Amino acid sequence: MTEVTPLFEVFVRSRRGLDHIHVGSLHAHDAEQALEYARESYIRRGEGVSIWVVESRHIHASQESDVESFYDPMDDKPYRHATHYELPEGVDNM
Amino acid sequence: MSEASDLEQRFEDKIAADERIEPKDWMPDAYRKNLIRQMSQHAHSEVIGMQPEGNWLTRAPTLERKSVLLAKIQDEAGHGLYLYSATETLGVTREELVAALHEGRAKYASIFNYPSLTWADIGAIGWLVDGAAIVNQISLQRTSYGPYARAMVRICKEESFHQRQGYQIMVRLAEGSEAQKQMAQDALNRWWWPSLMMFGPHDGESAHSAQSMLWKIKRMSNDDGRQKFVDQTVPQADIIDLTVPDPDLKWNEARGHYDFGEINWDEFMQVISGNGPCNRQRLGQHKKAHEEGAWVREAMAAYAKRKAETAHD
Numbered sequence: 032m033t034e035v036t037p038l039f040e041v042f043v044r045s046r047r048g049l050d051h052i053h054v055g056s057l058h059a060h061d062a063e064q065a066l067e068y069a070r071e072s073y074i075r076r077g078e079g080v081s082i083w084v085v086e087s088r089h090i091h092a093s094q095e096s097d098v099e100s101f102y103d104p105m106d107d108k109p110y111r112h113a114t115h116y117e118l119p120e121g122v123d124n125m
Numbered sequence: 126m127s128e129a130s131d132l133e134q135r136f137e138d139k140i141a142a143d144e145r146i147e148p149k150d151w152m153p154d155a156y157r158k159n160l161i162r163q164m165s166q167h168a169h170s171e172v173i174g175m176q177p178e179g180n181w182l183t184r185a186p187t188l189e190r191k192s193v194l195l196a197k198i199q200d201e202a203g204h205g206l207y208l209y210s211a212t213e214t215l216g217v218t219r220e221e222l223v224a225a226l227h228e229g230r231a232k233y234a235s236i237f238n239y240p241s242l243t244w245a246d247i248g249a250i251g252w253l254v255d256g257a258a259i260v261n262q263i264s265l266q267r268t269s270y271g272p273y274a275r276a277m278v279r280i281c282k283e284e285s286f287h288q289r290q291g292y293q294i295m296v297r298l299a300e301g302s303e304a305q306k307q308m309a310q311d312a313l314n315r316w317w318w319p320s321l322m323m324f325g326p327h328d329g330e331s332a333h334s335a336q337s338m339l340w341k342i343k344r345m346s347n348d349d350g351r352q353k354f355v356d357q358t359v360p361q362a363d364i365i366d367l368t369v370p371d372p373d374l375k376w377n378e379a380r381g382h383y384d385f386g387e388i389n390w391d392e393f394m395q396v397i398s399g400n401g402p403c404n405r406q407r408l409g410q411h412k413k414a415h416e417e418g419a420w421v422r423e424a425m426a427a428y429a430k431r432k433a434e435t436a437h438d
């Protein structure tokens with residue numbers, strides 16, 4: 032039986048000061064190698080200034096079926112939005 | 126060039142170029158310490174700030190008001206979380222931060238040491254306290270430490286609802302009965318000066334300001350922020366026919382700003398050093414909640430441990 036090479040998820044920060052964003056995944060034997068591959072695979076054209084790699088098995092994701100509950104609080108709680116509150120005339124930005 | 130000064134040079138270059146410093150970058154020890162102090166103080170303020178508002182949750186005048194206040198307080202807890210997590214990227218633990226608060230080594234915004242006496246205070250807090258915090262936080266979206274700046278962007282998105290719901294409470298009271306209008310005026314009278322104090326001492330007298338400005342941790346001076354807040358808030362009071370409690374307040378055509386009176390700095394120092402009306406109560410409440418919640422943390426740790434063990438069997 033052949034040994035399976037672990038899968039890593041790759042996150043790239045496009046510019047200093049921004050969040051790292053998921054760009055894809057790759058196989059590597061360890062984190063160091065994954066970083067090297069990520070550089071070769073995902074930022075050949077200066078797409079980023081920083082890379083994070085995380086072994087895919089360490090990512091825990093929500094379920095598609097949970098999605099409704101994500102929208103729920105927004106739909107029935109319009110008062111969480113600033114636009115819910117009318118400002119008196121003359122008060123423009125708040 | 127030695128390695129240390131090389132690193133320092135690179136750090137200074139990033140600051141000069143208006144670039145963000147990220148957790149794994151080299152940074153001077155004093156920069157790290159300064160950030161931990163300011164960011165944890167900010168986090169503690171979000172959390173302690175829930176108390177004066179929580180005081181009115183069960184007595185909100187309508188179910189709608191109660192839902193709004195609950196949602197706002199929930200946001201503040203979230204702000205505390207964003208800020209604690211950002212602070213933890215500097216290599217300090219949540220436990221250390223909370224211990225520093227409990228032992229009086231870390232501060233929180235002194236405004237939360239004032240009591241919320243009437244329902245109008247909930248309006249004044251949203252309008253003035255969140256309003257002042259927004260002025261400060263907008264400028265901090267450009268702070269030099271990346272995780273802090275990004276936390277501020279998230280927080281600012283949520284703040285404008287906070288200020289508007291507070292102002293709306295004031296609007297309604299101000300157009301209500303004589304007694305209601307008086308209640309709104311009384312809240313403005315009590316919260317106005319403490320709100321101005323939120324911006325801290327005058328620029329020349331602020332202990333950490335100069336270095337923080339150089340390092341671009343702070344992007345706006347205390348006095349500039351205060352002026353900005355006064356300029357935007359006074360017209361909002363005028364429109365609802367409430368009077369800002371400052372006899373020296375007047376529009377200065379030449380400066381294009383409002384002139385305003387001097388803050389009572391003795392009171393400011395008193396509150397900061399622990400002698401405000403509610404200092405003991407606020408900290409006591411936080412400690413009590415922390416201690417009474419210990420069994421929950423223990424139970425969750427025990428459950429996680431058990432689950433891990435059975436998974437391995």
Ligand SMILES: [Fe+2]
Binds near residue numbers: 200204280
């Ligand atoms: Fe907040």
Ligand SMILES: [Fe+2]
Binds near residue numbers: 255287
């Ligand atoms: Fe807020």
